Amino acid sequence: MPQKKLLPSNKLIQHMKDKGIQFNICNEQHAQHFLEEHNYYFKLASYRKNYDKIPCGDNAGKYIDLDFAYLQELSTIDMYLRYLILELCLDIEHSLKVSLLNDIESNNNEDGYNIVKIFNQQNNSIAKVKQYVKNSYAKEIINKYSNNCPICLFSEIITFGDLCKLCNFYNHFYPNRLPYKPTLLYPVRDIRNGCAHSNCLICNLRAQNVAPNNEITNWISTFSSFSKTKRLKMLRNKSIHDLVTLLYMYNAIVKSEYLRKIQLKKFSRLINRRLLKHRNYFINNPAVTNAYIFIREALAELLKND
Structure with a gap:
């Protein structure tokens, strides 16, 4: 051209x-x-x-x-x-985190660490976050908890795209618990x-x-x-x-x-x-x-x- x-x-x-x-x-x-x-x-x-x-x-x-x-x-x-x-x-992103965390808290099969560990192994989300840690507003959280990150903190540091993937991943792991279809x-x-x-x-x-x-x-x-x-x-x-x-x-x-x-x-x-x-x-x-x-x-x- x-x-x-x-x-x-x-x-x-x-x-x-x-x-x-x-x-x-x-x-x-x-x-x-x-x-x-x-x-x-x-x-x-x-x-x-x-x-x-x-x-x-x-x-x-x-x-x-x-x-x-x-x-x-x-x-x-x-x-x-x-x-x-x-x-x-922005409203959806915040509400997604609230909904996901509330469900995990009531899920007897999930401790909030296991889902992060398995998801991160497949998506390498923490490594992606660490690439920009110097300029991140979540710098302290990333440095302190990246090696053993609970879901409440993990959801704060990942991108919106990875948050959508995480909700979909959670839905596959624990079907029909979320009140919406994550693929949407x-x-x-x-x-x-x-x-x-x-x-x-x-x-x-x-x-x-x-x-x-x-x-x-x-x-x-x-x-x-x-x-x-x-x-x-x-x-x-x-x-x-x-x-x-x-x-x-x-x-x-x-x-x-x-x-x-x-x-x-x-x-x-x-x-x-x-x-x-x-x-x-x-x-x-x-x-x-x-x-x-x-x-x-x-x-x-x-x-x-x-």
Whole structure:
């Protein structure tokens, strides 16, 4: 693949115009300022995957009905989503630890050391943690207990990914003790890591790039207004699938009624207020509008039962 040239913002504007991107709502001067001060072209341009191109003729390859303002708004929505998703994932991480530790305390077959020893032998988690011990906020715990680490401390020093693996491992060792299906933590891990690294979530809402989980598919089928074919199509998009799974698992894992109420209300305000600020931008884009309705329905179901 040939290397792409790095262009200054004014030439990027012309490059976008050549691609059919319009500057009717946001003029070129404001667009240039946005690219220089608020976002960068590579990230902003990724959202154009939600739009079709002219298939043939003199303008073949140019985008249909795409204004720079639409890309700008999608990037802003994505930012708000990432920030709130990270909050939800922090709540899930804390609640996972509480749930796991409480179950181990009541498990007569487990002393809190055995599960750590066996899990670490297979996953080498402590060795991974030790690689970054100098910069870790858990430095004292790691140095003091790494050779004989109880579950209460082990859960504090491992990554969120390893915590998800640990819950799944525990569930295999002691089946049906946890009040949720640990395999559903992996989509939560994926969207959490994507947000933590500021990856774009909604840059391609038409992609079909994941096999939907049956439990999530069945849950959605109980309330969604979408047909079965359309539901499956929506859930085959990884961003949509993982976000719906996050909401489902948040409700299953986070037991604090106060916290759950606060966070779901935050999500509701985002969905029902901020995301509708420029709804007219996307009225002719079914990829964006259908994704919005799909997520809104999942959230409404949780709020109804909360």
